[in-house]
Amino acid sequence: MRLILLPLMALALLALADDQAPQAGDQVAIAVQNQFIYPMPAFYASPTQPVSYGTLATIDEVQGEWYMVTTALDDTGWIHSTAVTGAIEGSYSGTSASGSVTSDEIMLAGRGFSKDIEETYAGENPQLDFSMVDRMENSWTVSSEALYQFLVEGKLIEGEAASSSSSSTSSTTSTTGGGRP
Amino acid sequence: MTAFGITMMALLAFGLGDVVDVLEDDDVQSAIGIAESFARANREMTDVEEYYLGRSVAATVLDMYIPLENQSVQQYVNLVGQSVACCSPKPSLYNGYHFMVLNSEEINAIACPGGLILVCSGLTDLADNEDELAAILAHEVSHVALRHGVSSIDQARWTEFGALVAEESADRWGSSEVQAAVGDYGEMVEEVVSNIINRGYSRETEYQADSLAAVILSRAGYSPSALSSVLQDMSAITSRSGPGFWQTHPSPEDRLSNLGGILASLPQTQVDAARTQRYQDYMSGTATVPGATTTTTPGTRGSSSTGSGTSTGTTTGTGGRGSSSSTSTSTSTSTSTSSSTR
Numbered sequence: 001m002r003l004i005l006l007p008l009m010a011l012a013l014l015a016l017a018d019d020q021a022p023q024a025g026d027q028v029a030i031a032v033q034n035q036f037i038y039p040m041p042a043f044y045a046s047p048t049q050p051v052s053y054g055t056l057a058t059i060d061e062v063q064g065e066w067y068m069v070t071t072a073l074d075d076t077g078w079i080h081s082t083a084v085t086g087a088i089e090g091s092y093s094g095t096s097a098s099g100s101v102t103s104d105e106i107m108l109a110g111r112g113f114s115k116d117i118e119e120t121y122a123g124e125n126p127q128l129d130f131s132m133v134d135r136m137e138n139s140w141t142v143s144s145e146a147l148y149q150f151l152v153e154g155k156l157i158e159g160e161a162a163s164s165s166s167s168s169t170s171s172t173t174s175t176t177g178g179g180r181p
Numbered sequence: 182m183t184a185f186g187i188t189m190m191a192l193l194a195f196g197l198g199d200v201v202d203v204l205e206d207d208d209v210q211s212a213i214g215i216a217e218s219f220a221r222a223n224r225e226m227t228d229v230e231e232y233y234l235g236r237s238v239a240a241t242v243l244d245m246y247i248p249l250e251n252q253s254v255q256q257y258v259n260l261v262g263q264s265v266a267c268c269s270p271k272p273s274l275y276n277g278y279h280f281m282v283l284n285s286e287e288i289n290a291i292a293c294p295g296g297l298i299l300v301c302s303g304l305t306d307l308a309d310n311e312d313e314l315a316a317i318l319a320h321e322v323s324h325v326a327l328r329h330g331v332s333s334i335d336q337a338r339w340t341e342f343g344a345l346v347a348e349e350s351a352d353r354w355g356s357s358e359v360q361a362a363v364g365d366y367g368e369m370v371e372e373v374v375s376n377i378i379n380r381g382y383s384r385e386t387e388y389q390a391d392s393l394a395a396v397i398l399s400r401a402g403y404s405p406s407a408l409s410s411v412l413q414d415m416s417a418i419t420s421r422s423g424p425g426f427w428q429t430h431p432s433p434e435d436r437l438s439n440l441g442g443i444l445a446s447l448p449q450t451q452v453d454a455a456r457t458q459r460y461q462d463y464m465s466g467t468a469t470v471p472g473a474t475t476t477t478t479p480g481t482r483g484s485s486s487t488g489s490g491t492s493t494g495t496t497t498g499t500g501g502r503g504s505s506s507s508t509s510t511s512t513s514t515s516t517s518t519s520s521s522t523r
Contacts, residue, residue, distance in 0.1 A: 031228060032275050043267040083273035112346050113230035113366055120363045121237060121370070128240040132248070136239065136281045136297060140252075140259040147267075150260045154311065154456045156402035 022059055022067070026087035030055045030071075030079075036144070037077030041066035044148035044157070048077040057084065224343060226331050228275040228295070234331065235295030237370040242291050242299055242378070246283040249302050257463035258282050258318070261311060262298065265319040268400035270393070271326040278322065288415065288427075291377055292321040294330035307414045311460040312398070312407035312452045319394035319401075320408070327393065329386045333376040334369050341365065381429025388431070388439045395443050404450045405443075412437045 022028055036047030041063055051057070051071055057079070061068035067084065070076045122130050142150075152159030226234070249255065262280040266272055274296040286303040293299070298321045308314040324330065342365040345358060376382070382390075395405040415433035430436070462468035 032273050032277075034277065035273065043263075043272065080273045082271050112227060112342075112362075113233040115233065116359065117363055117366050118233050118236060120359065121366055122240075124363070124367070128237070128244055130236065130240050132243045133236050133239045133297065135248075136243075136299075137276065137279050140256045140280070142259050142263045146260065147263055151264060151402075153459065154264070154402075155453050156264060156456075 021081070022062075022084070022087040024059050024061055026059050028057055028059060028067075028069070028084040028086065029088060030057065030083060031085045032083045035079065035083050037069065037071070037075060037079050038144075039077060041068075041078040041080075043080070044144055044151055045078075046148075047144055049075040051075065051079070056088070226334075226339070231328070231331055232275040232295035234366070234369060234373065235293040235297050237366070238293040238330070238373050238377070239291075239297040239299065241370060241374045242293070245378075246285050246299070246301070249282040249284040251282070251466065253463055253466050253469045254282055254305075255280075257460075257468075258300065258305065258314070261315050262318045262322070265315050265397050265401050265403070266296075266322050268397050269319075269322050269326040274325070278325070280318065288418070289429075290317065290321050292324035292330065293377075294325070294328070294373065296325050298322070298325065305464075307411060308460075309410070309414070309457075310407070310452055311456040312403045313411045313414075314460065315401065315403045316394060316398055316408035316411050319397040319403075320390050322397065323390040323393035324382070324386070327386070327389060329382050329390070330373050330377065333382065334372055338365065338369060338372070342369070377429075379429070384431045384435070387436065391436055391440050392443045395440060395447060399447045399450070402450065404452050405447045406449060407452065409437055409440055409444060412440070 030051050030053055033053050035051050035053070037049050037051055038045040039048050049071075056072040057067075057069035059067045059069055060076070063078075065081050066078050067081055068076070069079050069084075118130070122128055148157075148159070151157040259280045262278060266278040276296065278296040278298065280298045280300065282305055283299055283301045285301040287301040288303045288307065290298065290300040290304055298318065300317065300321065304317055305314060308317060342362065345361055345365070381387075391408065395408055398405045398407060412433040416437065431439075459468060
């Protein structure tokens with residue numbers, strides 16, 4: 001009997017392990033650092049609110065690659081689908097006061113490659129200058145505002161004005177309100 | 182819900198409730214536990230792990246090169262890089278995409294796992310305009326989005342590390358396990374560096390990155406043909422000796438041949454004069470981004486880039502950004518305060 005059941009269990013686990021795209025009503029967790037929710041589904045939109053890694057959120061609406069979510073802290077806005085985990089099972093529905101959750105992925109990350117591992121590795125390899133990596137990550141940060149301005153100036157998106165730092169005249173007719181909210 | 186619980190639900194859903202009693206047997210539960218550990222050992226690398234692996238790969242690469250000390254160029258490359266990254270299939274990474282230009286005449290770029298992308302100035306100098314720079318960066322973003330760096334890691338090595346991490350009991354994750362993890366980590370860093378710098382990705386992965394780059398360019402509003410323009414510039418280079426790019430990439434001619442089909446299927450966009458103008462301004466140092474002169478201070482939210490160039494044009498929505506495609510007519514004329522000579 002067990003010889004029959006074990007392959008059956010493996011098949012069931014494999015089937016359930018398939019990544020199903022979360023749907024409206026599903027709960028997910030923020031899977032990236034320095035993330036924001038936006039008033040419209042676009043990275044160049046002025047962010048509504050920062051959200052922390054691990055924060056739980058419920059999907060209210062799916063629109064292409066973007067989810068309208070309400071976080072455990074009751075903030076609502078759009079977030080890109082790649083910034084969240086897959087749908088979280090029911091047993092994770094209890095949230096802490098901070099609205100954070102420890103999903104399986106996040107738990108494993110704590111034991112996998114982490115800051116602690118990097119620091120130990122850096123100690124064993126003093127020739128490696130991690131401050132240069134920090135500099136790369138921190139010196140040329142692009143804000144949503146700068147990105148929006150850059151995209152408009154480069155005619156990569158439609159916008160309301162070409163430049164805030166130069167004298168300009170502009171007239172824009174858009175059927176979708178392509179300007180920044 | 183545990184895998185065991187999920188399995189029970191699945192079996193019930195499949196009309197196999199009669200075997201549930203058997204599955205509750207201790208031996209079977211033990212087998213399920215083993216199956217769970219096996220699944221974890223064979224799990225994919227998480228975004229967090231990929232990020233920390235990539236940081237050490239970048240640190241190793243930066244031990245071989247020095248950054249270009251031109252803050253205007255660095256900021257500009259990051260602006261272009263973010264413009265294409267947000268149109269990739271994976272725009273959100275654990276700590277985002279970051280770009281750095283290296284002061285090296287090599288024609289080379291290194292896409293570290295997790296989103297750290299290093300580009301030699303020899304490669305950026307090949308670009309004639311912003312669209313071609315975007316094409317170079319889109320190719321590297323594609324390597325990151327397609328996880329080519331981590332997928333080049335030996336599977337057996339990763340499985341061994343996964344088994345170590347999958348230890349359930351917290352008290353078994355002690356100093357010896359951490360030390361073993363650091364050892365595995367170091368080996369994987371060396372493996373990725375060797376794959377990227379010395380051996381290079383397979384021809385197939387390079388072709389994949391080219392194809393995806395063309396799609397990203399199209400979604401971003403850049404000209405997809407800019408990628409073939411860069412490859413044609415590379416093709417014109419007759420001296421192809423030395424380490425790096427020429428040993429790790431297929432020939433530009435082969436890449437152009439591979440790219441033909443995908444380019445033909447994408448809508449063509451013209452290289453915009455305003456973009457070319459600002460490319461020349463930024464690369465020549467006549468345009469600067471406020472706050473970009475201090476390298477030790479992180480960029481602050483709310484900063485804006487300076488405008489340059491004079492342009493008049495009609496644009497249509499690309500549909501690739503945001504949620505809505507649109508058709509609109511936009512005419513703008515701006516007079517720049519900066520000069521525009523290269």
